Amino acid sequence: MIILGIETSCDETSASLVHGQAGKVKILSHVIASQITTHVKYGGVVPEVAARQHVIKIIPVLDSTLKQAKVKPKNIDVIAVTRGPGLITSLRVGTQTAKSLSFAWNKKIVGVNHMEGHIYANWHDHPNTKFPVLCLVVSGGHTELILMTGHGQYQLIGRTRDDAAGEAFDKVAKILQIGYPGGPMIQKLAAQGNPSKFSFPRPMLDQDNYDFSFSGLKTSVQYFIKKEFAGKKVPVNDICAGFQQAVIDVLSEKTISASKKLKVKNIMLAGGVAANSALRNHLDKRINKELPGTGYLVPPLSLCTDNAGMIAVAGYHRATQKDFTPWPKLAADPNWELI
Ligand SMILES: Nc1ncnc2c1ncn2[C@@H]1O[C@H](COP(=O)(O)OP(=O)(O)OP(=O)(O)O)[C@@H](O)[C@H]1O
Ligand SMILES: [Mg+2]
Numbered sequence: 116m117i118i119l120g121i122e123t124s125c126d127e128t129s130a131s132l133v134h135g136q137a138g139k140v141k142i143l144s145h146v147i148a149s150q151i152t153t154h155v156k157y158g159g160v161v162p163e164v165a166a167r168q169h170v171i172k173i174i175p176v177l178d179s180t181l182k183q184a185k186v187k188p189k190n191i192d193v194i195a196v197t198r199g200p201g202l203i204t205s206l207r208v209g210t211q212t213a214k215s216l217s218f219a220w221n222k223k224i225v226g227v228n229h230m231e232g233h234i235y236a237n238w239h240d241h242p243n244t245k246f247p248v249l250c251l252v253v254s255g256g257h258t259e260l261i262l263m264t265g266h267g268q269y270q271l272i273g274r275t276r277d278d279a280a281g282e283a284f285d286k287v288a289k290i291l292q293i294g295y296p297g298g299p300m301i302q303k304l305a306a307q308g309n310p311s312k313f314s315f316p317r318p319m320l321d322q323d324n325y326d327f328s329f330s331g332l333k334t335s336v337q338y339f340i341k342k343e344f345a346g347k348k349v350p351v352n353d354i355c356a357g358f359q360q361a362v363i364d365v366l367s368e369k370t371i372s373a374s375k376k377l378k379v380k381n382i383m384l385a386g387g388v389a390a391n392s393a394l395r396n397h398l399d400k401r402i403n404k405e406l407p408g409t410g411y412l413v414p415p416l417s418l419c420t421d422n423a424g425m426i427a428v429a430g431y432h433r434a435t436q437k438d439f440t441p442w443p444k445l446a447a448d449p450n451w452e453l454i
Pocket of ligand 2: 233254255387420421
């Protein structure tokens, strides 16, 4: 089965062609047109600007995706498109494009949940993953612990009560004036800093649940800088390292304790923050030590932040269940909850 994936939920215009067979998926082509340089001057994504950029880029991106894979429209079996959650005007560009192509080429459509896409990025490298799986979903808008008992079967175990982990990285980077998006920059500077030099709070670790909170941590970084370094040179690397370690400690502790309780076979990372190498390594060490025998899966780096490859992989699994939507009924849903 050949699937064309389309993703436009935020500020990346992306398309990908994949070939799926017997549970395994191979990426044939993958194009991502990033708008970061457009939004960087605002310190975050401006929805109206993002939607206009999608309109400009979607057809050239699709054209390159088809050419790179040397696939003709007649060979495509299914179009998989992000239907939500995301920015409504951005989502509409992708869904309207998918509807038009479905009508013109007479193809079936799968409407994919963006968060399911992040999770299914893992199935690219790990097609035979055994359930139950505990997914730590850490992105710009979400921080959730999700139990998967089978394909498409989700239970919410815990979630952030305020900011998402990626949002905290972005806000702390803004406070430190080191650029947008914050995650990759903080990771880079933290690698040159001492994570024990300054100690920031580990929110909600004292509570007997699997929820998170990152808003107070961001504020404590802000007040710490104001109090200790007003008018002085800010030790950016050590602050990045201390903040990043606080986030990693909380995410890891909750993930490990939920995995012990739920007796899962695999632990999985998903979302943009899953690209963070310090988080990947820390969890790897803890799982090896505290949960020997439990599998630990991470998505390929190229499928962590928003991309259409992950949407096509999720779309393949939905298509094998015949979860199609006729094009007149396909509608973008900015608040579509996975669970
Ligand atoms: N290496 C990294 N370390 C930490 N955070 C990172 C890294 N790379 C990217 N991020 C963060 O990941 C986020 C982007 O991820 P993603 O694209 O999945 O988010 P989103 O699509 O905006 O949100 P959502 O998927 O919840 O709708 C940003 O907040 C970014 O700072
Ligand atoms: Mg995302």
